[in-house]
Amino acid sequence: MIFTARHKTGALDLEAVEMALRAALQQAGAAGLSQLLRQESPAEPYLPCSCGGQARYKGMRTKPLLTVLGRAEMQRAYYWCSRCQQGQFSADTALDVENTELSPGVRRMLTLVGSECSSFERGREQMKLLAGLEVTTKAVERTTESIGADIAQREQDTIQQALQRELPIAVGQAIPVMYVQMDGTGVPMVSKELEGRKGKGSNGRAHTREVKLGCVFTQTTVDAEGWPVRDEDSTTYTGAIETAEEFSRRLYTEAQQRGWDRAQKKVVMGDGAEWIWNRTQEIFPGATEIVDLYHARQHLWDLSSKLHPSDVAAKRRWVMSHQHFLDDGKIELLVNRLRALGTQRQELAEEIEIEASYFERNAARMRYPNFRKQGLFDEACWTTHAWRLLPTFCLEGRTCRRGVQGGGLVPHLLDSVTAGCDRT
Secondary structure, three states: OHHHHHHHHOOOOHHHHHHHHHHHHHHHHHHHHHHHOEOOOOOOOEEEOOOOOEEEEEEEEEEEEEEOOEEEEEEEEEEEEOOOOEEEOHHHHHOOOOOOOEOHHHHHHHHHHHHHOOOHHHHHHHHHHHHOOOOOHHHHHHHHHHHHHHHHHHHHHHHHHHHOOOOOOOOOOOEEEEEEEEEEEEEEOOHHHOOOOEOOOOOOEOOEEEEEEEEEEEEEEEOOOOOEEEOOOOOEEEEEOOOHHHHHHHHHHHHHHHOHHHEEEEEEEEOOOHHHHHHHHHHOOOOEEEEOHHHHHHHHHHHHHHHOOOOHHHHHHHHHHHHHHHHOOOHHHHHHHHHOOOOOOHHHHHHHHHHHHHHHHOHHHHOHHHHHHOOOOOOOHHHHHHHHHHHHHHHHHHOOOOOOOOHHHHHHHHHHHOOOHHHO
16 A cells, blocks of 8 residues: 555655554564464463462463554463362463463553653653553553552662661762751642642642652762862662651661761751651751752742832842852851841731741751851752742643652652753
């Protein structure tokens, strides 16, 4: 047909030729694979059963299987155990297709498109376009969430090993400085994941769930001007939608695997949220605690917006007249200046006190000149960069169609979001 069309028109539709040849090759490959998957009648009339009994051979059974080559069919021996009244297909177990009609290769593809595409429907379309395979949207969803649950379980097993000090000891040279950074932000979620949750809006309805993100990286030296230099390609990320206690254990496990116990100096950075420091003192005792300067400055900008809501120039002047106290680590002077602000508005007075208390509570974590003298970072630039990208990433729809189930895929989502962070 292709050559007939070319003979008539004199033109060649290369894309049509590519797709037709791919379909033909897949069809031939699937036929060959089906022959390979046709098991001969077994010589063994019995197989041991997990219940302790003996399963008896009951004949051959066929099963459709979607493979990367297309639809194939496998034929395998079926055994039945009269003791536990359960059947088994030993070939299914050996080929990793037990209780599924999707091959391992197809499941890997479905998981990839399910975690990377804007929706499960989009993932279905990508399977058709890129692999020439027809699958349902539900198949993409179920496979993605199933693999995500498996990943999450393995992560929890590793976390429990770390907490019980059962992880293999991370041997190697001493690490001059190791940093742990953590933060949290809200991301849009499907409605079923928001049921019963209170939001911050006027109607009290939640629209987001908090995703917590952490990273671990190392530092060996400073540059010619004394600024710290992060070791190249040393940043690793972890994240999940879970409680502060659960997440801190996850981050602790990541740090342990990176060699936390070999670090000569240990630093934890965060935005000043109480949950961060409460968990730090339990999970990372003795670490140097630093409030990220970027977030600390943001508190001044937020307050200036409330003091001068309509005057951009006044807002900037006010921040500049107070920020030097923060940058110089003179937190007590900053707190006094804030509390000296006069206002007749009760609501504004309460906002001022909230910010003053924030700086007062974190004063010891804001001695930035001391941190700089030690050659330490004072800004959590890698989690900050990731968070700048993540809300946009989510609002574009890349998590809006996801639920919390299969949350083990969150680190893979973070890999996509933070892929360029080490080069920023």
